[in-house]
Amino acid sequence: MHDVAARAGVSHQTVSRVLNGFESVRPVTRDRVLAAITELGYRRNLAARTLATNRSRAIGVLAPAVSEYGPTSTVQAIEVAARAAGYHPLVTSTTSDRESILASLGFLLDQAVEALVVIAPQQRVLVAIDELELTVPIMTLQSLRVDSATAISVDQARGARRAVQHLIVLGHRRIQHLSGPEELFEATARREAYQAAMVDAGLAALPVIVGDWTAEAGMRAATAIEPDATAVFSGNDQMALGLISGLAALGRRVPEDVSVIGFDDVPEARFYLPALTTVRQDFETIGRVAIESLIRQVEGREAIAVAPLEPELIVRASTAAPRSG
Amino acid sequence: MHDVAARAGVSHQTVSRVLNGFESVRPVTRDRVLAAITELGYRRNLAARTLATNRSRAIGVLAPAVSEYGPTSTVQAIEVAARAAGYHPLVTSTTSDRESILASLGFLLDQAVEALVVIAPQQRVLVAIDELELTVPIMTLQSLRVDSATAISVDQARGARRAVQHLIVLGHRRIQHLSGPEELFEATARREAYQAAMVDAGLAALPVIVGDWTAEAGMRAATAIEPDATAVFSGNDQMALGLISGLAALGRRVPEDVSVIGFDDVPEARFYLPALTTVRQDFETIGRVAIESLIRQVEGREAIAVAPLEPELIVRASTAAPRSG
DNA sequence: CCAGCGAGCGTGACCGGTCACGCTGTCGCT
DNA sequence: AGCGACAGCGTGACCGGTCACGCTCGCTGG
Numbered sequence: 001m002h003d004v005a006a007r008a009g010v011s012h013q014t015v016s017r018v019l020n021g022f023e024s025v026r027p028v029t030r031d032r033v034l035a036a037i038t039e040l041g042y043r044r045n046l047a048a049r050t051l052a053t054n055r056s057r058a059i060g061v062l063a064p065a066v067s068e069y070g071p072t073s074t075v076q077a078i079e080v081a082a083r084a085a086g087y088h089p090l091v092t093s094t095t096s097d098r099e100s101i102l103a104s105l106g107f108l109l110d111q112a113v114e115a116l117v118v119i120a121p122q123q124r125v126l127v128a129i130d131e132l133e134l135t136v137p138i139m140t141l142q143s144l145r146v147d148s149a150t151a152i153s154v155d156q157a158r159g160a161r162r163a164v165q166h167l168i169v170l171g172h173r174r175i176q177h178l179s180g181p182e183e184l185f186e187a188t189a190r191r192e193a194y195q196a197a198m199v200d201a202g203l204a205a206l207p208v209i210v211g212d213w214t215a216e217a218g219m220r221a222a223t224a225i226e227p228d229a230t231a232v233f234s235g236n237d238q239m240a241l242g243l244i245s246g247l248a249a250l251g252r253r254v255p256e257d258v259s260v261i262g263f264d265d266v267p268e269a270r271f272y273l274p275a276l277t278t279v280r281q282d283f284e285t286i287g288r289v290a291i292e293s294l295i296r297q298v299e300g301r302e303a304i305a306v307a308p309l310e311p312e313l314i315v316r317a318s319t320a321a322p323r324s325g
Numbered sequence: 326m327h328d329v330a331a332r333a334g335v336s337h338q339t340v341s342r343v344l345n346g347f348e349s350v351r352p353v354t355r356d357r358v359l360a361a362i363t364e365l366g367y368r369r370n371l372a373a374r375t376l377a378t379n380r381s382r383a384i385g386v387l388a389p390a391v392s393e394y395g396p397t398s399t400v401q402a403i404e405v406a407a408r409a410a411g412y413h414p415l416v417t418s419t420t421s422d423r424e425s426i427l428a429s430l431g432f433l434l435d436q437a438v439e440a441l442v443v444i445a446p447q448q449r450v451l452v453a454i455d456e457l458e459l460t461v462p463i464m465t466l467q468s469l470r471v472d473s474a475t476a477i478s479v480d481q482a483r484g485a486r487r488a489v490q491h492l493i494v495l496g497h498r499r500i501q502h503l504s505g506p507e508e509l510f511e512a513t514a515r516r517e518a519y520q521a522a523m524v525d526a527g528l529a530a531l532p533v534i535v536g537d538w539t540a541e542a543g544m545r546a547a548t549a550i551e552p553d554a555t556a557v558f559s560g561n562d563q564m565a566l567g568l569i570s571g572l573a574a575l576g577r578r579v580p581e582d583v584s585v586i587g588f589d590d591v592p593e594a595r596f597y598l599p600a601l602t603t604v605r606q607d608f609e610t611i612g613r614v615a616i617e618s619l620i621r622q623v624e625g626r627e628a629i630a631v632a633p634l635e636p637e638l639i640v641r642a643s644t645a646a647p648r649s650g
Numbered sequence: 651c652c653a654g655c656g657a658g659c660g661t662g663a664c665c666g667g668t669c670a671c672g673c674t675g676t677c678g679c680t
Numbered sequence: 681a682g683c684g685a686c687a688g689c690g691t692g693a694c695c696g697g698t699c700a701c702g703c704t705c706g707c708t709g710g
Contacts (some may be wrong), residue, residue: 002696010659011660011700012663012696013661014659014660017659019697023657024656024659025658029658030658043434044435045437045695045696046435046697047375047381047695047697048698049696049697051370051372051373051664051666051667051696051697051698052696052697052698053698056372058639065404065405067401072392072397073392076390076418079390091416092414093404094403103408107408109368110369112370112371185682213657214592215592230653236677238592241593241596241597242596245596245597245598245600266517267540267563268567268593270540271543271566272570273570273598326666326667335669335690336690337666337668338669339688341668341669342689344667345668349686349688350689351688351689354688354689369666369667370665370667372665372666372667372669373665373668374668375667375697376665376694376696377666377668377669377694378668511652538698652709652710654707654709654710655706655708656701656706656708657704657706658704659703659709660704661701662696662699663699663701664698664700664701665696665697667694669692669695670691670694671691672683672691672692673690674687674688674691676685676687677684677685677686677687678683678684680683
C-alpha cells in the first residue's frame with residue numbers, strides 16, 4: 001500500500017480511502033490511485049485489515065462431512081448468500097465424533113468468524129457449542145430447536161405426517177418406518193411423527209428399522225420389514241432406493257407388492273425405477289434465510305424469527321393402493 | 326496475549342514461545358502460561374499471526390458449485406489431508422461463468438492462500454488462472470493437462486476405453502456415447518476415447534449425444550439414441566440413470582434391449598435397477614495426493630509427479646450381450 | 651476584510667502477534 | 681577463579697492495514 005501511495009503521489013491514507021469507497025477524494029486523485037493499484041497489481045492484505053478493524057467479515061459454516069444432497073445444496077446456498085452480502089463463507093466439514101467437531105469449531109474460532117451456521121444436526125454439536133460458550137450469533141439448521149430465532153428448519157414432523165397420511169389414504173394399514181440414525185434430530189422427528197400419525201389414524205405403529213441414511217442400509221432393511229407390511233416410509237431417498245433394490249432382489253415389486261415413499265426429493269428421485277414418491281425439502285431456502293438472519297444480527301439488528309418451512313409431498317410411481325384392500 | 330503474559334507473570338514473548346511449542350521454556354513456566362491461557366479463555370489472533378509471519382497456512386480450493394458425488398468427495402479428501410498437515414482448507418464454489426470464477430479466485434487471493442487446488446475442470450478456469458499470473462503453486466484436478474507435476478487426474482481415456490471394450494467384448498457393435506458438456510475436459514477425454522476405441526475395433530462411432538451430467542439430460546437422450554443401437558456408454562452415472570428411466574418409459578428394457586454403462590460409480594449406482602455397470606474413479610485419492618504434492622511445494626521441496634490413476638471397471642447388471650448377436 | 655467552515659488530504663498511533671536481538675544466571679571446563 | 685556457552689526469558693521493532701485527528705486551502709457570509 002505504501003508503494004501504491006508513493007506511485008500515485010499521495011499518502012497511504014488516501015489509498016485506503018479509495019479502497020473503501022469514501023466520498024471525500026477528488027475523482028482525479030482517485031483515478032491516479034486506481035491506476036497505481038492496477039499497475040502494481042496490488043491486493044490489500046486482508047490479515048492486516050482484519051487486525052486493524054477487529055472484524056473478519058467471515059461467517060463460519062459447520063457442515064457434516066457427507067456428500068449427500070441436502071447438506072451440500074444448503075451449503076451452496078449459504079455461500080452465495082454470504083458472498084452477496086459481502087461476507088466470506090468459511091466452510092468446514094466435520095465427522096460426528098467429538099474431536100472432529102471441536103477441531104472444526106476451533107478452526108472457525110481462530111478465523112474470528114463473526115457468525116456461525118451449524119448444519120450438523122446432532123446433539124453432540126449443540127453440546128460442544130454450549131460448552132465453548134460462543135459469543136457470536138449462531139444459527140442451527142435442521143436442529144429442530146423450538147427457539148425460532150436461532151434455528152431454522154423444514155417442518156420435519158409435518159413432512160413425515162404427510163408421507164404417512166398419503167399411504168393411509170391409499171388404503172395402507174400396515175405401514176413401517178425406516179429411520180435414520182437415532183442421534184440425528186431429523187431422524188427422530190420423522191420417526192415420532194410417523195408413530196403419532198399412525199396412532200392418530202387408529203393404526204398400530206410397526207417396529208422402526210434404524211438405518212444410516214445410506215442406500216446400503218435400505219437394502220439390508222428389505223429383509224427386515226414385516227412380512228405383512230404393505231408400505232414403507234423411508235427416512236430419506238437413498239435408503240428408499242436401496243430398499244426398492246433389496247425388495248426387487250427378494251422378488252417383491254414396488255409399488256405392486258410394497259409401496260415405498262422417501263424423504264428429501266433428491267434430483268435423481270424422479271428417475272429411479274419406479275420414480276420415487278417423496279417429500280421435498282427446500283434446502284436452498286434454509287441456507288439463504290439463515291444467512292440473512294445472521295447478518296442482521298451481526299449488524300446489530302434483531303434476528304428474524306422464521307417459521308419452519310413447509311415440506312411438499314411429491315407423488316410419483318413408487319406408491320399405490322395395496323393389492324388386497 | 327498481553328493479559329495472558331501479565332497473569333502468568335512472564336513476557337508476551339514467552340507466551341508466544343509456549344504457543345509455538347518452543348523447547349527453551351521451563352516446564353513450570355510453560356504450565357503457568359498454559360493455566361493462564363485456559364483461565365482467560367485466550368485464543369491467539371490468527372490475523373495478527375498471518376500479518377507478522379507473512380504466512381497464512383491456508384490452501385485455497387476452487388470447486389464447482391454442484392452437489393455431485395465426484396467433486397464433493399474430492400473436496401472432503403482435500404479438507405482432511407490439508408488439516409492433517411496443519412493447513413487450513415479454504416473452499417469456494419464457483420459457477421462456470423467468468424465473473425464467478427474471478428470472484429472466487431479473488432477471494433482466495435485476498436485470503437493469501439499459499440497454494441491452490443482447482444477442481445473446476447474447464448478451459449475457462451485455466452485461462453483465468455493464467456491471466457492472473459498467480460505465483461502460488463497450483464494443482465489442477467481432472468484437468469487432463471499433460472504436465473504431471475501440476476495436474477493429477479484419473480486416466481479418463483483409459484476408463485472410457487475399458488467401458489467401450491467391455492461392451493464390444495459382450496458382442497455389441499452399435500454403441501453410442503452420451504457425453505457430458507463439451508467445455509469440460511473430462512467429457513472431451515471420454516468422448517474422444519470412445520471414438521478411438523470404436524475405430525480401433527473396426528466399428529463405426531455413432532453420433533455423440535451431448536448432455537449436461539444430469540439425470541434429466543439422460544432421460545431426454547433416451548429419445549435421441551439410434552434405433553439400432555444396442556448399447557450406450559454414458560459419460561456419468563446420473564445420465565445413465567436418467568437414460569434407463571427414459572428407456573423404460575419407451576418400453577425398452579435394460580439390459581435386455583439396450584445395455585447401459587455409466588462412469589464414476591456413485592454410491593447409489595449399485596442400487597439402481599438394474600444395478601449399474603460403471604467405471605469407478607478414486608476421487609478421494611486424487612484430492613489427497615494433490616494436497617500432499619502442494620504442501621511439498623509450499624515447503625520448498627519439488628512437486629511429486631503422479632501418474633494418472635487407474636480407473637476400475639465395475640460390472641453389474643445393466644450390461645449384457647445383445648439379443649441378436 | 652476576515653472569521654468560519656468544509657472539502658481534500660496527510661500524520662502518527664494502534665491492532666496482536668512474531669522476529670531478531672539482548673540480557674541474566676548457571677554450569678562446565680581449563 | 682575466570683571464562684565461554686547456553687538455557688531461559690525480556691525488549692522493542694515490525695508486519696500492513698485503519699482510525700482519530702490535524703492541517704491546508706478555497707469559498708462563503710457578515
